[in-house]
Amino acid sequence: MDAATDNVITARNLTKRFGTFTAVDAISFEVRRGEIFGFLGANGAGKTTAMRMLCGLSLPTSGEGRVAGFDITDEAEKVKRNIGYMSQKFSLYEDLKVWENIRLFAGIYRVPDREIPIVGGAMLKRIGLADVRDNFVRDLPLGWKQRLAFSVAILHRPKVVFLDEPTGGVDPMARRDFWELIYEAAGSGITVFVTTHYMDEAEYCDRVSIMVDGRIAALDTPFELKKRYCTQSMDEVFRTLVRGEGKKGGARL
């Protein structure tokens, strides 16, 4: 944690280029402790790339970032000890059982052997998957898989959890349930950094940033953003920004 401020994530001119293509173009922002921070943007706007840099999965081309008090370039492994991550594509082991996945990741994050059954058991009960602990993960419906992946990502009590489109492809009820889990985690002090396409979900965030063509076009609370763009919904804010920036920078997709 930065001593002076209370920021868990700091990005300064964070940039990622692939050849001549600039996926993330000098973005700067801060995320405060305990916040639910929405990271919005159209497909290909650079959300996932930015998130992968913050998680220590991808090296920035230039600029710097600090997550949980550590530099994402030089101290990536220390960053990893303090974060949880749930990728866009479900990536727990489908050929392992629910319980085996929990045990594996708890073990990797050095949860003591004796505590794994206690912590893991309580978690399964909380997300309502206690009955399927011995089922293969591949047999679970997508909504359950997402809840499991999220819970595994925060099992070791990280300071921040990164969620990359965590609710893609499920019904509104399942999404609602998922957001209950997010609130619960945030309530217990875990900072949540979440990307999404769903503008109703953006309303649930404390603050949102909207990325267009690799840059952050706007960053504020949903309330302020709506006020600034004189609209009733985040949906309109999003469309105004994406359309406007799109014209400036020329069509991309």
Place this chain on the structure above:
Amino acid sequence: MVLKYLLEKEVKQFLRNSLLPRIAIVFPLLVLLVMPWATSFEVENVNVVIVDNDNTALSGRLAHKIEGSRYFNLVGVVGSYGEAIGKIERQEADVLLEIPDNFERSLLTGRKIDYQVSANSVNGVRGNLGANYMNALVAGFAAEAIDEETGRVVPQPVEVIEQYLYNELLDYKKLMVPALMIIVIIIICGILPALNIVSEKETGTIGQINVTPVGKWTFILAKLLPYWVIGVVAISICFVVAWLVYGLVPRGSFLTIYAAAALFIIVMSSVGLIVSNHSSTMQQAMFVIFFIMVLFMLLSGLLTPVASMPDWAQYVVIFNPPHYIIDIMRSVYLKGGKFASNSFEFGMLGLFAVVMALWAMLSYRKQE
């Protein structure tokens, strides 16, 4: 101990796979049971056609002797050379023996016999060895015949007594079985690891691992150890088959062989993991590991002697890990070689094991 959890995962995934555990058991069995018979360079059943211009009792006996030999298979005795060469052209015969019309007379009067052997050398080894066997057979026959018919002892200019050391009966199986054991290891411990990490890349699970603080070395060790065990099991199956089916027991100690195999399995699995780390799709990995395996098998002295390779190829062999294990295997199996007599090969294998394992670790990148 993070390693414990990762190993647990690897073992469960391997055992739950419907195919892999079976392959690891059946493959060595199959190779050791089938291949030694097929990879023999021994030439048998050479088809012979005889042109008998002599038509005497002795020339008839020669034909019988050929018929009775395990190396030859008499496909016909014909009257003219043209007829015989026709059989060779139609692939019915490999070797043609023309007996001259003065065969019996020359033999009994002790004069030189001018017989002719022609061989179809489209298959060079078969033609060459077939012709040599035929010459030896005719020479032997002539010596016997003169002894019997005349009671004279034929003056033999110089008699060469060949004594083959270590593999006295020149049994190709004894040469091939240790080589096949290495091939089993090359294939099992090459392909399985090569496909492992890259398959995690394709399913995306590696991303979930890369975002954890797991150590690179721990992760690679968890991938290496299971293949090490699989390799040791596979080669043990080979040892048992070699003993039960071919009566082949090493003259040296099993300990020496296991030590060499243990090192080589590390080398091979590491090579597989390196390929996997550098590939982004299973297709790529498969293609690259096949290329490497072919190099390993053909440029190592596994199937053909290194000494008869051109100089540049012999330099390549120096950098080819299987070359050292096959030397150790043959030495221990056939000569009773000991650790001390193979210390250089052990040293090289150890060096390869360290370098390859390090490379496997370094090529695993958690951050792009």
